[in-house]
Amino acid sequence: MRKVLLATCLGTMAASAAGVAIANDELTKMAQNPKDWVMPAGDYANTRYSKLNQITAANVGKLQVAWTFSTGVLRGHEGGPLIIGNMMYVHTPFPNKVYAMDLSQDNKIVWKYEPKQDPNVIPVMCCDTVNRGVAYADGKIFLHQADTTLVALDAKTGKEVWTVKNGDPGKGATGTSSPLVVKDKVLIGISGGEFGVQCHMTAYDLKTGKLAWRAFSEGPDDQIMVDPEKTTALGKPVGKDSSIKTWQGDQWKIGGGCTWGWTSYDPELNLVYYGSGNPSTWNPKQRPGDNKWSMTIFARDADTGMAKWVYQMTPHDEWDYDGVNEMILSDQQMNGQNRKLLTHFDRNGLAYTMDRVTGELLVAEKYDPKVNWTTGVDMNKSSPTYGRPKVVDQYSTEKQGEDVNTKGVCPAALGTKDQQPGAYSPDTQLFYVPTNHVCMDYEPFKVNYTAGQPYVGATLSMYPPPGETHMGNFIAWDNKTGKIVWSNKEQFSVWSGALATAGGVVFYGTLEGYLKAVDAKTGKELYKFKTPSGIIGNVTTYENNGRQYIAVLSGVGGWAGIGLAAGLTDPTAGLGAVGGYAALTNYTALGGALTVFALPQ
Amino acid sequence: MRRSFLKSHVEDKLLRHIWSVIATIVVVASGNTSFAENAGDPKAVKSEDGKYLDKEGNPTFNVAADGTIDWYTYSGYRRYHSECHVCHGPDGMGSTYAPALKDSLKTMSYGDFLGVVASGRKNVSTSQESVMPAFGDNTNVACYMDDLYVYLRARANDAVGRVRPGKREEKPAAYTEAESACMGKPH
Numbered sequence: 001m002r003k004v005l006l007a008t009c010l011g012t013m014a015a016s017a018a019g020v021a022i023a024n025d026e027l028t029k030m031a032q033n034p035k036d037w038v039m040p041a042g043d044y045a046n047t048r049y050s051k052l053n054q055i056t057a058a059n060v061g062k063l064q065v066a067w068t069f070s071t072g073v074l075r076g077h078e079g080g081p082l083i084i085g086n087m088m089y090v091h092t093p094f095p096n097k098v099y100a101m102d103l104s105q106d107n108k109i110v111w112k113y114e115p116k117q118d119p120n121v122i123p124v125m126c127c128d129t130v131n132r133g134v135a136y137a138d139g140k141i142f143l144h145q146a147d148t149t150l151v152a153l154d155a156k157t158g159k160e161v162w163t164v165k166n167g168d169p170g171k172g173a174t175g176t177s178s179p180l181v182v183k184d185k186v187l188i189g190i191s192g193g194e195f196g197v198q199c200h201m202t203a204y205d206l207k208t209g210k211l212a213w214r215a216f217s218e219g220p221d222d223q224i225m226v227d228p229e230k231t232t233a234l235g236k237p238v239g240k241d242s243s244i245k246t247w248q249g250d251q252w253k254i255g256g257g258c259t260w261g262w263t264s265y266d267p268e269l270n271l272v273y274y275g276s277g278n279p280s281t282w283n284p285k286q287r288p289g290d291n292k293w294s295m296t297i298f299a300r301d302a303d304t305g306m307a308k309w310v311y312q313m314t315p316h317d318e319w320d321y322d323g324v325n326e327m328i329l330s331d332q333q334m335n336g337q338n339r340k341l342l343t344h345f346d347r348n349g350l351a352y353t354m355d356r357v358t359g360e361l362l363v364a365e366k367y368d369p370k371v372n373w374t375t376g377v378d379m380n381k382s383s384p385t386y387g388r389p390k391v392v393d394q395y396s397t398e399k400q401g402e403d404v405n406t407k408g409v410c411p412a413a414l415g416t417k418d419q420q421p422g423a424y425s426p427d428t429q430l431f432y433v434p435t436n437h438v439c440m441d442y443e444p445f446k447v448n449y450t451a452g453q454p455y456v457g458a459t460l461s462m463y464p465p466p467g468e469t470h471m472g473n474f475i476a477w478d479n480k481t482g483k484i485v486w487s488n489k490e491q492f493s494v495w496s497g498a499l500a501t502a503g504g505v506v507f508y509g510t511l512e513g514y515l516k517a518v519d520a521k522t523g524k525e526l527y528k529f530k531t532p533s534g535i536i537g538n539v540t541t542y543e544n545n546g547r548q549y550i551a552v553l554s555g556v557g558g559w560a561g562i563g564l565a566a567g568l569t570d571p572t573a574g575l576g577a578v579g580g581y582a583a584l585t586n587y588t589a590l591g592g593a594l595t596v597f598a599l600p601q
Numbered sequence: 602m603r604r605s606f607l608k609s610h611v612e613d614k615l616l617r618h619i620w621s622v623i624a625t626i627v628v629v630a631s632g633n634t635s636f637a638e639n640a641g642d643p644k645a646v647k648s649e650d651g652k653y654l655d656k657e658g659n660p661t662f663n664v665a666a667d668g669t670i671d672w673y674t675y676s677g678y679r680r681y682h683s684e685c686h687v688c689h690g691p692d693g694m695g696s697t698y699a700p701a702l703k704d705s706l707k708t709m710s711y712g713d714f715l716g717v718v719a720s721g722r723k724n725v726s727t728s729q730e731s732v733m734p735a736f737g738d739n740t741n742v743a744c745y746m747d748d749l750y751v752y753l754r755a756r757a758n759d760a761v762g763r764v765r766p767g768k769r770e771e772k773p774a775a776y777t778e779a780e781s782a783c784m785g786k787p788h
Contacts, residue, residue: 074729075698094730119725123734127687128698194687282683405765441765443679448784453739459682461691461765561697562690590697 027137027181028267030084034502035543037083040133040178041421042499042540045329046264048423049500050541054548055599056503060517060526063597066549067107068532071592073097076536076557078419079133079178080497081594082141083542083551087155089136090594093557094122094129094146100158103544111158113143121147121169124195124452127559130176130536132262132419137181138206148175150188150204162209166190166202171451173197180263182272182302185212189259189274193322196254196280196455201263201272201298203305213305217257217276217293218243224293224307225300231307232359234387238310246290254449255287256280257294261324261419266340269357271299271308273329273342277322282413283444283457284398290315295323297344297352299359309359314348315388318397319373319442320413320458321348326421329356332429334480343479345422345433347415350377350389353479361387365482367417367475368435370410370465397442397458405443405459412440412462414559418495421538422477425500428520430485431477432506434494438462438471474498474508474516476523486523492584495560496552497538509535509552511560512587515595533591534584536560547598555592556584640708643758651773652747659711660747662755668768672776674761675769677752680745684736692763693756699731706750706757714750718742744783 030038034051042048055063071077073092082089086104091097098113122129125146135142140161141153148167151160166188167173172195180187185203192199198219203212215225221241228240244252257276264273276298279291295314300307314321328343342356349371353363364377373396374389393399400406414436422433440462447457464471472490477483496509504520511534517527534556541550645653645663651672653663663671681693688699695701706714721735736742742749755761 119723119730119732120734122730122732123688123721128696129730445679445683446784447683448740450739450741453734453736454684454687454741456683456687457741459679461682557697562687 036085037540037542038136039180040079040135041262041264041326044265044267046262046326046421047328048421048498049425051502052541052543052548053502055501055505055550057505057519057526059599060505062599063517063527064600065529066596066598068596069107069594071097071594073592074590075555076128076130076561077553077555077592078130078536078558080538080540080553081551082134082136084136086544089134089141091131091134091143092592093131096131096143096145098134098141098143098153113153113158115145115149115151117145117147121174124169124172125174125176128557128561130558132176133178135179135181142179142181142186144175144177144179144188146175148173148190150179150186152209164204164209171195171197177260180265181206182265187263187272189261191258191260193256193258193277193280194454194456195452196256196449197258198253198255199258199276201259201274215300215305217259218247218252218255220244225305226307232309233311234361235358243292246292248288251287254280254455255291255294259324262326262421264327264329265302266329266356270302272302273297273299273327273356275323275325277324278317278320281447281455281457282320283402283447284316284318285402285444286446286457291317295321297323297327299356311354311359311361311387313346313352316398319409321346321415323347325417325419328422328424328431330424332480334362341479343431345417347418349411349416351477351479351482363479363482367433367477367484368411368437368473370437370439371416372410397444402445403443405441407441408439409442410439410465411436412438413460414438418559420495421497423498423500423506425520427502431479432498432500433475433477434496434498434508435473435475436471436493437465437468437473438493439465488518488523493560495536495558499539499541501541507539507550509537509539511535511556511584513554515552515597531595532593534588550597551594553594556588556590640706640710643754650775651770660751662751662760664760670761670766670769672770672772673748673751674755675766676745677748678766680748681752684742693753702753703756706753711750715746718746740784744780
């Protein structure tokens with residue numbers, strides 16, 4: 001299998017060797033122009049930082065709405081638009097429309113694309129019909145549809161150039177993540193961890209859509225594309241059959257480990273970074289073993305797909321702490337040395353700082369003090385449990401067992417942070433992180449696997465940490481010391497991606513629908529405006545005709561739209577006893593709108 | 602144990618049986634009854650092996666004077682929060698994209714409930730895309746249809762609140778037997 005893939009890969013590389021450098025250079029160069037926003041995360045390093053500084057901490061209080069646009073679609077709007085020159089590309093949740101608008105012509109819609117998809121894919125999507133945005137390269141817009149179709153559209157006309165199917169929705173595979181273009185390839189992940197999909201990261205040829213490589217999260221070495229001798233975990237070779245020997249029988253075939261989060265890329269190292277999600281089912285008793293490589297950070301060669309290093313954060317998951325959140329790449333000094341760092345805020349409530357060249361673990365600390373399922377990661381390099389989290393028995397759903405309700409686990413399954421991406425400012429060297437502040441009861445029980453049907457096997461209820469009334473925080477984090485620098489309370493989970501700017505301002509949205517601007521140094525709130533619906537989109541900035549704009553999608557939904565819209569239960573104080581538990585429906589309703597802000601002229 | 606997730610031949614047979622029973626009910630339901638206002642009086646008039654039945658003979662909840670709830674309501678609570686809540690919200694409260702079943706079950710009949718859960722339904726328009734999948738061949742749902750119905754009926758009638766049910770009856774022996782047969786053994 002691997003040989004075939006490699007051969008295909010080499011063939012593709014040889015065929016388009018001339019085009020390789022061009023597409024990559026084009027994107028790298030474009031990402032350096034702060035006037036544009038050319039990829040969903042802003043840049044390959046996923047910093048969500050902009051050098052634009054017209055809007056500053058001093059003047060952001062005067063921000064006004066410049067224009068708005070209704071997407072014509074309800075339900076959860078994750079992600080954000082791309083801006084390239086005078087063009088803006090806006091995507092929607094299912095049915096996955098794309099609008100191309102000309103900013104120089106009063107935002108006229110130049111073209112609109114709407115794929116035809118079987119609506120049967122809707123209920124196979126675990127947590128609303130979200131989509132996290134389109135990608136651009138080589139004159140094409142890449143859209144990852146709900147039914148896993150990856151389509152390349154002519155950026156000028158919206159006409160289909162090629163399409164390829166990445167998975168089978170009939171078996172529970174769906175598409176929510178945003179593609180990333182690296183060199184001559186489009187990288188795409190897949191969703192379906194609640195349906196027992198054997199998930200993978202796949203690279204397609206930029207020009208033709210032909211499969212270049214596919215690396216599964218679990219399975220035999222050739223399928224997961226590791227070299228037993230050369231691929232390392234915490235500095236040591238992973239060895240033969242590193243994945244399948246951590247699963248019972250052939251459970252890995254329905255093992256999950258989905259790849260629906262964000263991907264980043266280091267052009268110098270030629271490595272792509274992403275995380276894998278929960279092992280299927282949610283009942284840990286039913287799948288003994290570490291379940292590798294679910295819950296894992298992967299560093300893979302962008303050309304071949306071969307893994308350089310891996311690190312499993314939550315071996316044998318017992319709480320649905322997917323490891324898919326973004327990997328933010330930064331070059332910083334640590335203990336007097338220049339380090340190439342990777343910082344990752346995991347669902348499990350730990351923030352990891354790693355050396356992204358070697359995969360060495362440098363820092364692993366809780367970024368919400370309420371996290372209680374672990375006492376921390378074993379950082380002793382000579383310990384047999386080096387790099388593993390120490391699990392507290394009281395909160396272990398494995399130890400408590402099937403048909404037992406394990407109470408008071410923090411964080412809840414939606415994690416201290418979910419997919420909503422954080423931002424990094426090189427000016428302050430701080431990370432700005434939208435977080436959830438929610439705990440849960442979790443009761444696992446036996447389930448049967450049926451292809452295309454939910455494969456969950458746990459009941460859970462969620463509520464704010466005991467004694468607290470707020471369910472979210474927006475924090476500034478120091479990745480070198482592993483400490484919170486400042487923290488702003490939010491009534492609801494912060495489910496919106498952050499933006500940091502050279503103007504010393506950090507932006508984020510809230511589930512009630514506010515766009516907020518805060519001081520990057522202190523967290524002081526400088527501006528807020530209530531948009532038409534709750535915000536689970538990511539804040540973007542761009543410059544057009546000499547003005548800096550801030551743009552964000554509203555449209556409440558996503559996983560946050562499940563529990564929070566109904567109000568979370570509080571088993572101790574009773575429902576609605578405290579204002580903090582009040583239902584989100586008292587604050588906002590479904591919508592789908594882009595709101596664009598600027599300073600008054 | 603090794604292949605616990607793969608259906609055995611025996612299970613397949615059982616499943617087909619469940620399916621045909623459900624299919625029959627659907628035909629009856631859609632042939633004889635209108636869709637709404639068929640929820641009926643939820644009062645339990647008798648019980649058989651720990652399952653309570655209303656005067657129509659449909660399964661229903663039972664809350665004893667001391668607050669003890671029947672096994673089916675409890676089991677339904679558990680299964681609901683595994684299979685249904687990701688769309689229909691915690692405690693049947695609904696979400697931004699699926700209806701609150703604590704309200705739907707105020708008017709929906711037992712037959713209609715079984716039909717929709719087994720076969721699914723679609724409501725797709727320009728402003729809405731609601732799709733309920735068919736769960737008829739999913740043993741995690743099909744084996745617990747009555748549990749789910751009884752729990753949601755209890756929610757619709759405010760017999761249980763938005764909390765995990767507390768004091769409950771023991772799991773009936775006949776239930777355990779039926780569950781094992783339906784879900785397939787061994788695990």
